[in-house]
Amino acid sequence: MTREELKRNGYFEKDGKEYVLLSQAYISDGNTYEAKAISFDDPEEEGFRKVYSVTWNVREDYDPAEMEEDQACDWENPDEVEESGNEYNAEEDYMC
Helix, strand or coil, X not given: CCHHHHHCCCEEEECCEXXXXXXXXXXXXXXXXXXXXXXXXXXXXXXXXXXXEEEEECCCCCCCCCCCHHHCCCCCCCCEEXXXXXXXXXXXXXXX
């Protein structure tokens, strides 16, 4: 998949790097959303890039009965971005 194709899932910048989500974020425990992401700013090694685990905390003022899910978190500012230990090959759309 290309960078632009992956950007449809979402993207953000943090610490000078752009991260692109590999899928849309999903709610993991009622208080947080999670997703996997890569950064095209990272070097590619044998066709693979590092995968990051991204976490957003649900906003305290979020009321799902009154608000759309796109207002649940501050999507442009995730609470955590950590290396997951996985690698992703964009050309093959394959994570290991």
